[in-house]
Amino acid sequence: MEAELVRLATSVATTVAGTIGTDVYTAVRARVGAFFRRGGQEREDSFLSELEELRSDLTLARDRGDEAGVADLVAAIERLVRSELRRLLREQPSLVGELRDLHAEARNVVTNGTLVVGGHTRVSNVYNHYYDGGPSAPQQAIAAVSAPLPRIALRPTDHYQNNDSLLLRMDALWAECQAAEVSTAMYLHGVPGMGTSAIVREWLRRHQNELTGPQLEASLGRDAWGNLPEPAAVLERWFSELGVPAGDVPADPGDRSKYFRRLAARGPIVVLLEDVVVASQVEPLLPDTPGSVVLITSHSRLPQLVRTVRAEPFAMRPLDPVHSRKLLVSVGRIGVDAAAYEKELDLITKGCRGLPLALCIAGAQLAVGHAGRVRELAAELSDRTTRLEALNMDDEISAALDPGYRGLAPDAAHLYRCLGLHPAEEFEADVVRAVLPDMDTTARNKALRQLTAANLIEPTEGSGYRVCHHLIHDHALACAHADEPAEVREAVLDRIIAYYVEFAERAEAALSSRYRHDPAGTYAAYAPTGTVDAPAVIASLQRRRESLEKVVRLAHEKGRHDQTWRLAQGLHTFYLKCGLHSPWIMTRELALESAHECRDQMAIARMYFELGFAHLDRWSTRQGDPQTARTYFERALELVRPADGNATEAQRRTESSVLEGLGLVERKLGKPAAALEYYALGLEVLDGIDHERGRALFALHRGVAYTDLRRHDEAARELLSARVRFANLPVPDPYNEARALTRYAEDRQAAERLDEAVRALDDAIEIMTENGPPYQRAGILLLRGDLLSVQGDHGRARRDWIAARDLFREANSLREQEADLRLADGSGADDRDSQQGDIE
Numbered sequence: 001m002e003a004e005l006v007r008l009a010t011s012v013a014t015t016v017a018g019t020i021g022t023d024v025y026t027a028v029r030a031r032v033g034a035f036f037r038r039g040g041q042e043r044e045d046s047f048l049s050e051l052e053e054l055r056s057d058l059t060l061a062r063d064r065g066d067e068a069g070v071a072d073l074v075a076a077i078e079r080l081v082r083s084e085l086r087r088l089l090r091e092q093p094s095l096v097g098e099l100r101d102l103h104a105e106a107r108n109v110v111t112n113g114t115l116v117v118g119g120h121t122r123v124s125n126v127y128n129h130y131y132d133g134g135p136s137a138p139q140q141a142i143a144a145v146s147a148p149l150p151r152i153a154l155r156p157t158d159h160y161q162n163n164d165s166l167l168l169r170m171d172a173l174w175a176e177c178q179a180a181e182v183s184t185a186m187y188l189h190g191v192p193g194m195g196t197s198a199i200v201r202e203w204l205r206r207h208q209n210e211l212t213g214p215q216l217e218a219s220l221g222r223d224a225w226g227n228l229p230e231p232a233a234v235l236e237r238w239f240s241e242l243g244v245p246a247g248d249v250p251a252d253p254g255d256r257s258k259y260f261r262r263l264a265a266r267g268p269i270v271v272l273l274e275d276v277v278v279a280s281q282v283e284p285l286l287p288d289t290p291g292s293v294v295l296i297t298s299h300s301r302l303p304q305l306v307r308t309v310r311a312e313p314f315a316m317r318p319l320d321p322v323h324s325r326k327l328l329v330s331v332g333r334i335g336v337d338a339a340a341y342e343k344e345l346d347l348i349t350k351g352c353r354g355l356p357l358a359l360c361i362a363g364a365q366l367a368v369g370h371a372g373r374v375r376e377l378a379a380e381l382s383d384r385t386t387r388l389e390a391l392n393m394d395d396e397i398s399a400a401l402d403p404g405y406r407g408l409a410p411d412a413a414h415l416y417r418c419l420g421l422h423p424a425e426e427f428e429a430d431v432v433r434a435v436l437p438d439m440d441t442t443a444r445n446k447a448l449r450q451l452t453a454a455n456l457i458e459p460t461e462g463s464g465y466r467v468c469h470h471l472i473h474d475h476a477l478a479c480a481h482a483d484e485p486a487e488v489r490e491a492v493l494d495r496i497i498a499y500y501v502e503f504a505e506r507a508e509a510a511l512s513s514r515y516r517h518d519p520a521g522t523y524a525a526y527a528p529t530g531t532v533d534a535p536a537v538i539a540s541l542q543r544r545r546e547s548l549e550k551v552v553r554l555a556h557e558k559g560r561h562d563q564t565w566r567l568a569q570g571l572h573t574f575y576l577k578c579g580l581h582s583p584w585i586m587t588r589e590l591a592l593e594s595a596h597e598c599r600d601q602m603a604i605a606r607m608y609f610e611l612g613f614a615h616l617d618r619w620s621t622r623q624g625d626p627q628t629a630r631t632y633f634e635r636a637l638e639l640v641r642p643a644d645g646n647a648t649e650a651q652r653r654t655e656s657s658v659l660e661g662l663g664l665v666e667r668k669l670g671k672p673a674a675a676l677e678y679y680a681l682g683l684e685v686l687d688g689i690d691h692e693r694g695r696a697l698f699a700l701h702r703g704v705a706y707t708d709l710r711r712h713d714e715a716a717r718e719l720l721s722a723r724v725r726f727a728n729l730p731v732p733d734p735y736n737e738a739r740a741l742t743r744y745a746e747d748r749q750a751a752e753r754l755d756e757a758v759r760a761l762d763d764a765i766e767i768m769t770e771n772g773p774p775y776q777r778a779g780i781l782l783l784r785g786d787l788l789s790v791q792g793d794h795g796r797a798r799r800d801w802i803a804a805r806d807l808f809r810e811a812n813s814l815r816e817q818e819a820d821l822r823l824a825d826g827s828g829a830d831d832r833d834s835q836q837g838d839i840e
Contacts, residue, residue, distance in 0.1 A: 058073040186311065215270040271294045277298070513731055715744075778805075
């Protein structure tokens with residue numbers, strides 16, 4: 001209610017001040033005086049006396065040509081009327097209905113230039129009646145030149161969707177500014193096509209009955225030649241729309257801006273400035289009248305608007321999937337057919353990714369397309385190579401994105417094109433350094449800032465960035481093909497792929513000392529010389545995971561086959577530790593094809609082995625993983641067993657790894673004795689080779705197999721040996737050391753020697769506290785809690801289960817429910833096989 005009273009009082013005050021000097025002033029004065037009479041005759045007399053004194057001063061100032069004095073007196077009259085109306089309403093709230101009537105009559109003066117008093121209609125034109133130092137125009141002439149106020153055209157918004165929360169925040173800011181009796185400035189920014197223009201017009205439409213003054217608009221975007229419109233030219237057009245005589249318009253741009261503010265001081269005004277490129281365009285076009293509203297839209301981030309003109313920023317975000325789907329269906333006139341195209345509409349919605357412009361273009365195609373267009377468009381938008389072309393009907397997407405690209409400085413434009421060649425939308429700052437080695441740090445950072453300011457990229461956590469929308473990413477790629485020579489594009493692709501190959505191989509060397517096929521000898525240089533922060537290495541891989549996987553495909557498709565299998569090999573331990581089986585298998589299949597293209601027999605063998613290991617670790621019987629893993633292992637064996645029996649060390653190492661994998665297959669199939677036979681063969685192959693890590697793994701696997709056979713003394717001996725071997729490696733392996741202790745604890749549990757099992761888990765937890773991933777630590781704590789519960793130590797058991805639940809939750813694992821069940825009933829649980837993938 002308070003916001004409404006402020007609005008009503010402001011509008012009435014503006015009208016009173018604006019009618020002074022016109023033929024309806026006497027009637028307006030009488031009508032307002034009658035309202036104040038409700039507060040008593042004395043209040044009416046006091047108000048009218050002060051008003052008349054200010055009116056007399058205003059007339060003298062106009063006659064003298066004192067423009068500054070006129071502006072001050074008009075503002076004083078408005079303050080008087082506004083403050084007295086609000087004070088009267090606070091004393092007598094029941095008068096709010098009469099104030100609404102008074103406001104309606106005052107609004108009629110502003111909108112139509114008429115006021116009905118008794119049986120007579122009086123005519124005026126407040127906003128077309130100006131003074132410029134000379135005597136006022138004759139009243140008859142004023143009535144004759146009456147013209148409607150300029151208004152912003154608002155088309156129906158039949159398909160408008162969402163952004164309700166943003167509209168409510170805009171409303172709240174407007175109400176706050178009205179209460180403070182200041183003008184409102186709102187600055188909406190977003191990527192091209194995000195709907196900044198649509199939302200400001202929707203806000204104006206919702207408040208069109210309250211915004212009764214003149215409404216002026218201007219587009220401040222670049223023209224086809226890259227030029228910005230001059231504010232002085234915009235003001236010239238506005239003066240014409242307001243009915244200002246051409247002879248009264250000052251020639252000097254600065255004087256024009258001052259003159260506009262004096263005109264705007266007569267009452268609230270709405271100014272819409274769209275497609276603003278730089279903040280300096282805005283300042284000459286701003287009114288500073290209480291109650292006025294300035295709406296600014298831009299595809300750029302312009303913090304100067306916040307600092308210099310106190311504009312409140314509102315960031316436009318993509319539509320959510322639900323509203324995206326509604327917009328697509330509405331524009332596409334799909335209606336009852338939507339259910340028949342459920343999957344296709346989901347793919348189209350996903351391809352547009354919440355960008356209203358793209359959704360409307362796609363919907364328009366569906367509205368006029370043939371019956372099969374839904375499926376065609378779904379396929380086109382699911383493929384990056386066809387997505388932009390499918391949506392760029394009549395070059396609408398290009399028209400939206402080209403101006404921002406063309407406005408970039410040369411270095412920023414080159415970086416933009418390079419990012420188009422980068423296969424993923426997210427990237428780290430060090431990628432930019434690798435891709436642009438000849439650009440110094442200052443220039444690179446400046447280019448990144450320019451792309452960020454242009455709303456083309458945005459920062460993410462740490463040192464990362466993300467292209468703001470995948471259609472922008474597609475546009476950058478199109479610009480690269482259009483504006484970069486082929487040799488430059490190929491060089492950029494080479495640097496992108498080389499960067500990720502090196503990154504993956506460095507991370508792989510840090511995470512594991514396993515054997516890799518390394519004809520270039522890179523892993524020796526990357527071997528860590530001290531303690532490795534494995535969680536930090538994995539986190540860095542996680543941040544780049546999408547890029548790494550897309551670069552594998554990019555390298556394969558671009559014929560960089562040697563780098564394809566090397567990059568895939570460098571992701572082995574990362575995928576194993578994180579259980580990422582689908583991308584693991586996908587990248588190895590591409591790597592295997594590339595290894596065949598290279599005709600590198602050892603690379604082919606290693607990729608067969610790693611594919612087999614990926615299926616072994618996933619172990620989905622429904623997807624045929626046991627047989628698939630065996631098939632790949634056997635193909636690898638064929639390649640590393642030469643007919644003459646003279647195998648190289650690389651062949652023997654790979655053969656040993658394959659035999660290890662076949663043993664694990666047998667063990668998972670419930671055949672521990674067969675597994676032990678494969679392990680024995682694998683150890684035999686390693687005779688004479690310095691491979692302590694391989695021997696430690698075989699000790700671990702043999703111990704587990706002995707546990708399955710209930711040969712507990714042999715199991716204990718192998719598992720404790722494995723623990724010591726992992727701890728004594730040149731680069732200790734705490735992950736597998738803790739696994740060996742956990743397996744030992746499981747064997748001691750099976751042997752009914754719970755005290756030994758708990759002590760082993762104590763040691764495993766101590767090791768994992770510093771080095772272990774949350775999931776593994778949670779599994780150890782869960783098992784220790786079970787054993788402690790059986791021993792009757794329910795307090796410690798409960799603490800372990802709580803810690804396990806929290807760690808499973810941190811790892812985003814549903815196994816937290818296992819801990820919750822234990823906590824609910826206070827008992828232990830069945831022994832669970834926590835077998836994870838084994839590291840070669």
